[in-house]
Amino acid sequence: MDQFVSTFTNKIDTKGRVSVPASFRTVLAKDGLDGIYCYPSLDAPALDAGGQRLIDKINHLVEDLAPYSDERDQLATALFGTSEILTIDQDGRTILSERLREHAGITSHITFVGLGEKFQLWEPERFDKHLAESRNKVRDLRKLLGAGRRGSGGPEGARE
Amino acid sequence: MDQFVSTFTNKIDTKGRVSVPASFRTVLAKDGLDGIYCYPSLDAPALDAGGQRLIDKINHLVEDLAPYSDERDQLATALFGTSEILTIDQDGRTILSERLREHAGITSHITFVGLGEKFQLWEPERFDKHLAESRNKVRDLRKLLGAGRRGSGGPEGARE
DNA sequence: GCAGTTTCCATTGACGCCCATGTAATCCCA
DNA sequence: TGGGATTACATGGGCGTCAATGGAAACTGC
DSSP states (O other), X not given: OOSXXXXXXXXXXXXXXXXXXXXXXXXXXXXXXXXXXXXXXXXXXXXXXXXXXXXXXXXXXXXXXXXXXXXXXHHHHHHHTTOEEEOOOTTSEEEOOHHHHHHHTXXXXXXXXXXXXXXXXXXXXXXXXXXXXXXXXXXXXXXXXXXXXXXXXOTTTTOO | OOSBOSEEEEEOOTTSEEEOOHHHHHHXXXXXXXXXXXXXXXXXXXXXXXXXXXXXXHHHHHHTSOTTOHHHXXXXXXXXXXXXXXXXXTTSEEEOXXXXXXXXXXXXXXXXXXXXXXXXEEOHHHHHHHHHHHHHHHHHXXXXXXXXXXXXXXXXXXXX
16 A cells, blocks of 8 residues: 555653554555655644655645746745654654644644545544534535536445 | 445354455455545445545545645545444454444445445345335436437446 | 663563354255 | 356454553653
């Protein structure tokens, strides 16, 4: 598997260490980054994270904007300026900086959420709420998509 | 056969293991996934499951949305975030996480329901009810469609 | 020398792997 | 065609390995 899938909740120990889920470590290793690229999510109290592929994507995103434009500088600042490369120790654990933890309201536990090409870090309780909302919105979204996507699918619409 | 067909009910043993129906395993193997991609159904107390083909479909759904948009993250959260890749051991058995079992109300037995390109996992009694309702709906639908639309498959298909 | 940090080792529990058994469907041969 | 043999599959249990976690030891900068 080369994608971040599923969610895992792990504990932060007294030294601030957290185990990165083994399956996520596998994806990162294949991705060719010895660490985790991580920055505060733009529109959620969470952290976005990923490997080399994510860095490349963000690079492209920025490069697509006009050079020296305000937008470009702002985007670059918002993303790169707040990013960190988290190291992973020999036991597969990492340490989040105070600034990152603070943005996500993380204290004693972290929920790792796979989103395919990247993943997010959440404070567990906040994530529960967020997930409930997301599922509701997707239910609505699916109705919209449904009509156009009947392909071979049958009455199920776009849920797949 | 490259489709999930028929229903099977198997027992969960003391370690939480269930045999995946042999015919389903065959389909999964051909599909090129060494495991089961599985997530809670959005609108039923059941689990949706499938192989690589199902993953690809979801990938396309997500990739069609703008990068870093709210919508995209929500869709990815609701789909990838709640998904798990279940492993299949050498005897053809798998283990469902507490989270998955809970969503479907599964305790001691699981009903595997083939839906063609994917399949579902149900708590047996709930599935019985669900099947009865589905058959009624199909009967109604058939009346509406009338004589002109007796498609290829036959109206009895378990496809929801 | 001390505080904070990183590396290494130990524990525990979950999961994967192996082997054994029962049962039902299938095949083969008379 | 009937009955025994064989195979395939579902199920049960023992054991080794690995991941998550806790703590000790080594290291670094002040």
